[in-house]
Amino acid sequence: MDKLNINEFSKQKVLFYSDKLSGFDFGPAHPFKPSRAKHMMDLLSRYSLLNAKNQQIIAPEPVHEDLLYLFHTREYIELLKRAGQTEFSIDMLKAGLGTEDNPIVPGIYDFSRTAAGGTHRGAVMLAAGDADIVFNPIGGFHHAGTDHAEGFCYINDCAIAIADMLRKGKRVAYIDIDVHFGNGVRDAYASCSDVLTVSIHESGDTIYPWSGFQNDTGVGPGRGYTVNIPLLQGSDDEVFLYAFESIVPPLVGAFKPDIVVAVLGADIHREDPLGHLNVTSYGYEKAVRIIRDISPRLLATGGGGYNVYKTAALWALAWAAICGLEPVDNYAGLVGGMMYGPEAQSGSLRDKPYLASGDFKTKCFEHARDVVAYLKQNVFPVHGL
Template sequence: MSGRAQLMWDEAVTGYDFGSSHPMDPVRLALTMGLVRAFGLDGAVDVRSAKSAGESTLRLVHREDYVAAVRSASAAPGSADQAYGLGTVDDPAFAGMHEASALIAGLSVGAAEAVWRGESRHAVNFTGGLHHAMPGAASGFCVYNDPALAIARLLELGAERVAYVDVDVHHGDGVQAAFWEDPRVLTVSLHEHPRTLFPQTGWPEETGAGAGEGGAVNVALPAGTGDAGWLRAFHAVVPELLEDFRPQVLVTQHGADTHAEDPLAHLAVSLDAQRAVMTACHELAHAYAEDGRWVALGGGGYAVVDVVPRSWTHLVGIAAHAPVEPESVIPASWRDEVYARTRQLGPARMTDGRTPSWKPWEDGYDPADRLDQAVLATRRSAFPLRGLLA
């Protein structure tokens, strides 16, 4: 197995463009790749493209009629059928929508294939993580559900245990739905509470069904949760589940929209805490996944200059075993690129100046603390179904 990580990239992903007034600005992808290059990380990984997801691959998760509807809207955006979630405010139809969406899906599927086949232990597709798309509908800025497609491809290749950990501020509803009754997949999502944020799902009582009961785990975090609470929740839930499940592959989704500056959500997490969770996921992959197999994806993130490029550049560095130090000064060449593209001033360092810390769950539970209440609700709902103590 290669010691070098793979970074999935194709310039054509910037064609995933809902328009100038939409929060999902593809400049975030271009700026991330620019920052990866500015730090020389493109030399520490194997940068690869992949073929777009074809019909048979897309149908591992999506219905035939939905794929046909996406193709139709892609060719004639004015004909988009809102019954499929297309042509809406969240998911406006645009020319080439199918092609751009299928490419992003193909990059995530390619990452999963590379890791499964032993071409690399780790693979990153920060353009992916589009976790809201449903089998028959677009949702939440997501047309094709690339994380679910990557997992489905792993199962098709013979995987018997795949763990999915989603730390986007929004619930990973589409991935959960795809594997709701499948005992081969464990989905874990940490997100802002559904009372205060789209998609209004991800309650701790959502635990899967049938043979998959206990295979969905949800931590619904109170609005305003900051570094200490976010990290406490992650470490109170994720490591124990992965130690028990022992996945053959760990797939993680790293939406950057947990950040305090994100305009679409209400958590107060720093870049430094995001980096800490990325590091933890890397360590958990080496500890519990077979041969350290790890597929890391991007996701949401709408502070497209100050947050997203720095966050996902850290992700690439960690996966490459060449982490960027938080105090690193960002190269002037990248800041010039930021100004040229956006007329904004880019950040100067790879840190928010925080040193994240948290109180381990084992050190005690505060019944008056809303964060602790949320964690306990998750453990009580899901852990006994897996034979674990709440």
């Protein structure tokens, strides 16, 4: 456990959650399961992580429609509204709606708007000083584009919240640890120097969205404000943390944001069925703590995570970390106590340590060193580093 800063206990922490949102269903064959958030809530209760006086749970409400247009086109939102009523027309396919990844599901417009509402309200609370740390587990839809859905994302809650904070004169750093490159947010702010976007992810050579390489550093006035840290598949905690710690704290420190928006995707975990990294709860938790420590105010979102139980456990650890709490198992030692998925086997939210080795590990490390060297040479000088 890291040293607790006494200030942690005076900070206001807000968790966005509702059974309605976590009960939304994309269908049995779809990997995106909002129910992960419900499992996380069960774990937060079990591990005594919701009892602090400075914590608040708020049910998200749909974001105001006007705010959608800070990022999305009107044409696309019209299509999404119709898709939410399970209408279908061929122009929806061109907007990514009705595909295998982004099916037309009854209520999808309301679901996406409500998820975005949590993230946006969190941003407003942070900007107003009504909260210091916010977590919206069903948020972080970082792939959605201005005029299309992709990668299970229909409304880009992060891009919208950032746009509104920019209007309020805030400087925003975006830190994305999801296994997939946060292409939608990158595209939104690639030419903007008021937003620093940093994404660490599995290389686009082996995973969707097939982009996010280190030489994409932004466009025009935004050059040096888009930062990509691609890792080879199989990279473990050591490689992940080496790359993350080498790049993220110095850059965010130099940028001096007012607010940090984070996507805490749990699909970097080695047991995730879609991602191919070898990160465990150790690397995940450490990265979340670093993000907490470098964020004057933090708007955290859940992002991806397709191993339902592992995602719930990692998000519970993330909430504990950002609240400065240590999980305490209320059921420990109870015979016939509550059994909870695979976690029942280990009796802990945390994984056993894992370290890759051999030539494979060497290759992952060499790649990460090359990426870090490239960014130090090409991006750090822009920030006076």
